[in-house]
Amino acid sequence: MDYKKITETPSNYDHLEQMDTTSILTNMNKEDQKVAEAVALAIPQITKLVDELAVRFLKGGRLFYIGAGTSGRLGILDASEIPPTYGMSHTRVIGLIAGGDVAIRKSVEHAEDDTQLAWKDLMAYDINENDVVVGIAASGTTPYVIGGILDARANGLITAGITNNPGSPLAVEADIPIEMNVGPEFVTGSTRMKSGTSQKLVLNMISTALMIKIGRVKGNKMVNMQLSNNKLVDRGTRYVSEGLGVDYDKAKELLEKYGSVKKALEEES
Structure with missing residues (x-):
């Protein structure tokens, strides 16, 4: 060729x-x-x-x-x-x-x-x-x-x-x-x-x-990320806090309850 x-x-x-x-x-x-x-x-x-x-x-x-x-x-x-x-x-x-x-x-x-x-x-x-x-x-x-x-x-x-x-x-x-x-x-x-x-x-x-x-991002956030280490748990908590307008501690409680940012935002919105 x-x-x-x-x-x-x-x-x-x-x-x-x-x-x-x-x-x-x-x-x-x-x-x-x-x-x-x-x-x-x-x-x-x-x-x-x-x-x-x-x-x-x-x-x-x-x-x-x-x-x-x-x-x-x-x-x-x-x-x-x-x-x-x-x-x-x-x-x-x-x-x-x-x-x-x-x-x-x-x-x-x-x-x-x-x-x-x-x-x-x-x-x-x-x-x-x-x-x-x-x-x-x-x-x-x-x-x-x-x-x-x-x-x-x-x-x-x-x-x-x-x-x-x-x-x-x-x-x-x-x-x-x-x-x-x-x-x-x-x-x-x-x-x-x-x-x-x-x-x-x-x-x-x-x-x-x-x-x-295919819906794995909401806004500009990685709402489906795996919460596999402390850094990602912290990031997810901040995403929930910003998305729902709640304080950090409440956001972390919700993240632990639902197990993902996406579910926390969907269930609590």
């Missing part, structure tokens, strides 16, 4: 080893400032994905992220934060990485080169037409991701592809391509930098917007 692999193009900077620390950090920051602008251009496609997700989620569907290396780890990170933040079951947003859980911490050789492995990983979850599969690959060429997207589409699932190479195979094969041209990396080819940052921003947008649309 004839397209320019931007993620592999030479850095805008050279002789990095000769820079002093301030220059290294300043130039990295200059490059990072390009990321939000690139993400902004992708909002129409992100919107389409979130709307498709919301419809399917309300039917019991799930969101699956598939990726390798940094991209896979970012998907797992986003998925793992949904239960404590929004009180959703860990079975609703799921991150899968080439090579399995061991690859979260250590590289698993050649796992990303298997075009059939992602679908095998997905099939372990009895995947169905209400589910949505989002492939993440800065290069847009990762076989694990592309194979998973092709198989998901062949089985009637909606798919999306998050990539930093417009026109890449992933962008072509996914139903909803989310393409962010952040330009060459500060360290040539090091896609854990700007590319990874752009992916993190988009994943935040996807999952947060989805949780808002």
